[in-house]
Amino acid sequence: MFGFIFRRILTTIPVMGFVALFVFSLLYIAPGDPAAVIAGDQATPEDVAKIRAGLGLDRPFLVRFAEWFFRVMQGDLGTSIFTGLPVSQMIAQRIEPTLSLMVVTLFIAIFVAIPMGVVAAWKCDTWIDRVVMSFAVLGFSVPVFVIGYLLAYAFALQLDWLPVQGYRPIKNGVWPWFENLILPAVTLGFVYIALIARITRASMLEVLQQDYIRTARAKGVSQKSILFLHALKNAAIPIVTVIGIGVALLIGGAVVTESVFAIPGLGRLTVDAILRRDYPIIQGVVLMFSFVYVLINLLVDVLYTLLDPRIRY
């Protein structure tokens, strides 16, 4: 077990190395002068010359990559063009809202989507199933910001139940924090719920056909415990996998959701950086999110062995 976890952690190291190499080389693959890209639009020729000297373009690519990677490992992601602050410091300042949003979304999505999928599989080919599946297709088709504006228009502007925009830090009280996160989290969770519900339904349908379910039914186990104890546990692997993979959707969606709801998180940081053409920030954010994503999928792999003791690597 621990041997497996250790080996699995070892295999993520080359993947992370490739991510870093890829993110680093983007700057050089793209057409144009990398120094000009980093310097941004308002840079003077002197600024560009200074950055070019700093990049050390005369030295071999792999040497530069190794130096850069070594700095990244020490937490140095470079300096923002616009503010002159270290990128890692700017990311650290913005991490709380984004983390809150994603955690709340994750919880809402899992608690809504899994029962939805289970019920859809149980009531397969009835109107309940069809409603759930239509919702899933709709969730994939409506862009996240459209859902955001619709929800904000209905529940904040018209009904006035929840705040329209903004973010309150959790240290100022849990309820104000949560109240501000409900609409953004539901918005962001929409696609995610659709994805998880769909996989849950498919996975449950497969498990419900198996013999031991019929046996359980025959010996009089109640419907509820057949669905949620007997079947769900065996249907869990694809569901956990898709929860892990779907985090990519959450990360992408967070960028947009934060602009719709004026949440000062990493997404806002990214959008502002795009408008100011502040490339070091974008590079830092992409790198950080990718590492988080790799770690989450590592966690999912480790969870497999807990969920299904038959899995041995």
Added chain:
Amino acid sequence: MRDNLARPLTEQDVVVARELPDILEPKKRRSGLVGFAFRHPAIAVGGGVLLIMFLIALLAPLLGTVDPSAIAPSKRTRAPSADFWFGSDMLGRDIYSRVMYGARVSLTVGFGVAFFASLIGLVIGLVSGMVRWSDGIIMRVIDGMMSIPPILLAIALMALTRGSMGNVILAITIAEAPRVARLVRGVVLSLREQPYVDAAIAAGTRMPKLIFRHILPNMLAPIIVQATYICASAMITESILSFIGAGIPPSTPSWGNIMAEGRSLWQVKPFIIFFPAIFLSLTVLAVNLLGDGLRDALDPRMAKRI
């Protein structure tokens, strides 16, 4: 039970089957386009809506539109009316015209990305699946690329270049192609185990013929299905990129950047966002329906799984 068997059979115990007609009427099956639509409603509805969007994109100049970038500062942010069917934006441009012309961008990006990502993914996946020594390297690179959330990868690529339709297509293609490559590799690996492929190899079939004659035809169905999903997701990614200002510049109207421009006014003038949002969602929905329908029609085994 035993008592019943003990007594002799009477006439009521014998059940006679209903008499069948000499010839069973064949089940009526509609033919032609109507029949196809009845058998595959998802393909019919999705394809139909998509066809309408194509016609809108193609015939945009003929649909009662005006110049989509003609500004009229005196007629800013008008609500929908007989003059401005979908209202006007903060520069006084006609939103109806912009939405009609915007169909061109979404469809070009969606189908462009679907085509290029499928093509690139197909080539990489085939190489990875057929050339054994390259598999390890290619899959590590693909794992690395797939560890970057696709929207972020597209954002990073767009931050490096100028906003234009070509660059948007390129950026989303790079973000989506690894997915296709992995799918193709998986299918190749399973096809390679098939007895008929072994037979072809044993009969001395060369690699090019093996690929084009035996592997590719069996790959077509999953790739077409995957391409429709990529098309849908590319349209959404384009609108997100344009929405956050990393996509197509406002001089070319796209559904994403019309909404981006309506963003600051959404609380007072929601119609600026409403109309492009409806068109975008409807189009993506149509493509997704088409994908689901094609999946069910082309590969019934896959349909059962998802």
